[in-house]
Amino acid sequence: MADTTTAPGDTPPLVRARGLTRIFSSQASLLGKKRTLTAVNEVDLDIARGQVTGVVGESGCGKSTLARLVLRLLDASSGSVHFDGTDLANVSPSALRGLRRRMQMVFQDPYSSIDPRYSVRDAVLEPLRVQGVALDRAASQAKVEALMAMVGLNPALAGSYPHQLSGGQKQRVGIARALAMQPDFLVLDEPTASLDVSIQAQIIALLEQLQRDLGLTYLFISHDLGLVRYFCSRIVVMYLGRVVEILPSAQALPRHPYTRALMDSTFEPDPRRRRVVTLLHGEIPDAFNLPGGCAYAARCPNATQRCRIERPALTPDTGDDHHLACHHPLGA
Amino acid sequence: MPLLEVRDLSVTIGQLQPLDRISFTLDKGSILGLVGESGSGKSLTALALMGLLPLIGGRVSHGSVGFDGVALVGLQEERYRALRGRRMALITQNPMTSLDPMLRVGAQIDQVGLLHRGLSAAAARARSIELLTQMRIPDAATVHGQYPHQMSGGMKQRVVIAMALAGDPDLVIADEPTTALDVTIQAQIIQILVDLVRQRGLALLLITHDMGVVAQACDQVVVLYAGRIAESQTVDAIFARPAHPYTQALIACIPRSGQASGSLRGIPGIVPSVASYSSGCRYHPRCAMAQPLCQTEAPPLQTRGDHRVACHFALATPDHG
Numbered sequence: 001m002a003d004t005t006t007a008p009g010d011t012p013p014l015v016r017a018r019g020l021t022r023i024f025s026s027q028a029s030l031l032g033k034k035r036t037l038t039a040v041n042e043v044d045l046d047i048a049r050g051q052v053t054g055v056v057g058e059s060g061c062g063k064s065t066l067a068r069l070v071l072r073l074l075d076a077s078s079g080s081v082h083f084d085g086t087d088l089a090n091v092s093p094s095a096l097r098g099l100r101r102r103m104q105m106v107f108q109d110p111y112s113s114i115d116p117r118y119s120v121r122d123a124v125l126e127p128l129r130v131q132g133v134a135l136d137r138a139a140s141q142a143k144v145e146a147l148m149a150m151v152g153l154n155p156a157l158a159g160s161y162p163h164q165l166s167g168g169q170k171q172r173v174g175i176a177r178a179l180a181m182q183p184d185f186l187v188l189d190e191p192t193a194s195l196d197v198s199i200q201a202q203i204i205a206l207l208e209q210l211q212r213d214l215g216l217t218y219l220f221i222s223h224d225l226g227l228v229r230y231f232c233s234r235i236v237v238m239y240l241g242r243v244v245e246i247l248p249s250a251q252a253l254p255r256h257p258y259t260r261a262l263m264d265s266t267f268e269p270d271p272r273r274r275r276v277v278t279l280l281h282g283e284i285p286d287a288f289n290l291p292g293g294c295a296y297a298a299r300c301p302n303a304t305q306r307c308r309i310e311r312p313a314l315t316p317d318t319g320d321d322h323h324l325a326c327h328h329p330l331g332a
Numbered sequence: 333m334p335l336l337e338v339r340d341l342s343v344t345i346g347q348l349q350p351l352d353r354i355s356f357t358l359d360k361g362s363i364l365g366l367v368g369e370s371g372s373g374k375s376l377t378a379l380a381l382m383g384l385l386p387l388i389g390g391r392v393s394h395g396s397v398g399f400d401g402v403a404l405v406g407l408q409e410e411r412y413r414a415l416r417g418r419r420m421a422l423i424t425q426n427p428m429t430s431l432d433p434m435l436r437v438g439a440q441i442d443q444v445g446l447l448h449r450g451l452s453a454a455a456a457r458a459r460s461i462e463l464l465t466q467m468r469i470p471d472a473a474t475v476h477g478q479y480p481h482q483m484s485g486g487m488k489q490r491v492v493i494a495m496a497l498a499g500d501p502d503l504v505i506a507d508e509p510t511t512a513l514d515v516t517i518q519a520q521i522i523q524i525l526v527d528l529v530r531q532r533g534l535a536l537l538l539i540t541h542d543m544g545v546v547a548q549a550c551d552q553v554v555v556l557y558a559g560r561i562a563e564s565q566t567v568d569a570i571f572a573r574p575a576h577p578y579t580q581a582l583i584a585c586i587p588r589s590g591q592a593s594g595s596l597r598g599i600p601g602i603v604p605s606v607a608s609y610s611s612g613c614r615y616h617p618r619c620a621m622a623q624p625l626c627q628t629e630a631p632p633l634q635t636r637g638d639h640r641v642a643c644h645f646a647l648a649t650p651d652h653g
Binding site: 227 | 369370468484514515516517518519520522523524541542543544545546547548567568571581582583584585586587588589590591593594596597598599600602
């Protein structure tokens with residue numbers, strides 16, 4: 001699916017994050033004791049050019065915060081993000097503005113970030129206006145029509161308002177907006193999570209086609225490992241702010257018990273492949289009050305005393321690009 | 333005799349008829365999946381069975397519902413109330429439609445035991461804690477004393493299931509019970525529901541848009557499209573030989589492991605709104621196999637053994653079992 005001329009290894013990654021950390025703090029009680037939550041914790045991430053990199057995890061794993069850090073929509077507490085060799089934290093505002101044309105985001109609910117009084121035309125043209133691109137009337141019209149055609153929207157809908165559109169159509173508007181500045185890199189933050197499966201499949205098929213035709217680089221954020229395994233060539237699994245496993249390909253077998261649990265929770269449309277779902281007793285720990293050892297130990301069937309005390313580090317690359325943070329990996 | 337027998341059920345809301353002659357049966361100890369996209373009439377079917385259509389200004393305009401020998405259509409509200417919560421229970425997608433934010437969850441579960449089963453306060457509490465434990469809620473006695481806002485979504489949904497079971501119902505209708513939840517929690521809750529059916533012999537009507545969930549949990553499947561049955565069949569047969577193009581398309585929406593990239597196909601277009609159903613087969617504007625006949629003539633629901641399908645061309649396919 002990916003552009004084979006830019007295989008990983010041949011060229012430096014488009015995005016390189018190192019030690020990326022974001023801490024949020026909150027006023028916890030009337031006594032004013034401050035509590036902190038490390039939403040993203042020491043994350044290293046390479047996003048290869050022309051590829052689809054997936055980040056998968058459940059609520060609170062930090063995947064959406066990571067998406068915003070990568071685009072510098074949110075400032076990191078520590079760590080760095082390089083986009084095409086430029087450190088996003090040490091760049092002039094005007095240079096950052098220029099880089100923003102090249103990296104865009106598609107949100108789960110696109111119209112949550114668009115004025116509901118905007119027609120499709122207004123919504124699609126807004127990024128150009130924000131970037132100070134002046135177009136005359138004819139050029140605007142041509143741009144709107146081209147973008148709508150690109151995402152499979154009937155140009156007759158250009159005057160429509162969000163309440164007149166279906167969920168799938170709204171997401172196509174969100175994608176058209178993201179494409180307006182001809183970016184190289186799109187962060188897709190759960191773009192299909194609120195859609196019916198029938199519409200989800202339409203949108204994924206559209207994103208695949210755009211990626212192929214335009215040679216785009218994607219960071220695809222999702223809670224659905226089945227979808228991520230279908231769509232992505234490299235898969236980063238997060239749990240409570242940390243990367244617990246990186247699968248070098250969709251075919252690679254999970255070795256972290258959490259990744260395995262995610263896989264067993266993905267039901268295939270085939271009754272001959274029914275999953276045996278192991279009922280877990282533990283709960284996802286409170287992110288404000290994480291345990292000292294492995295954050296997954298409370299729910300992990302393989303956990304030992306060591307796991308509760310000593311946090312396993314993500315293994316360095318041993319050549320196969322499969323990374324793992326587990327004391328007792330599966331298949332060992 | 334099946335526990336639930338729905339025959340030619342039609343529902344009207346004002347001038348519109350969003351549900352058109354739905355029939356199916358459900359036995360004790362079995363799980364029926366009612367599947368289709370948003371707008372296909374799944375939730376409306378649930379409301380009709382629970383006698384809750386007046387809440388949305390709807391009514392049953394045709395057909396019958398038999399529940400353990402009792403005719404539900406036209407049943408006095410007083411008698412319906414005795415069934416609801418006691419012998420039939422509804423679990424909705426959003427647990428907060430079932431939970432009172434101002435009351436401790438334990439008190440809410442206890443209510444069911446007190447009202448419907450005549451238990452003493454102590455017995456109702458003990459029963460509630462036992463149910464919460466069965467839902468794999470750690471430290472159920474503590475959770476019993478908590479308010480809904482102190483809990484995660486997955487925990488709240490398990491509380492709602494415990495509440496649904498507190499009346500010891502024969503029929504549970506679960507309307508997208510896991511759609512809003514994280515995947516590992518979703519899998520857990522589906523497994524808990526399946527285990528309950530197997531252990532207690534209750535009947536479960538599972539409403540979902542996800543053919544993966546259907547394949548995982550159900551015995552029988554009814555596929556709804558725009559208020560009509562498109563196809564129904566046993567779960568093994570419907571996945572092995574889906575005869576209706578809509579069933580085939582729904583199954584193809586979920587990627588299988590190892591599926592080649594670029595091969596996923598959605599269903600073009602959207603479910604029509606009830607005010608704009610097309611003539612003929614309601615699926616024809618989205619159907620890749622539609623012929624001129626499909627535009628003018630609604631296909632009848634044809635029955636062959638366990639299999640029912642409403643498509644002019646489905647039964648002609650050579651590999652049909």
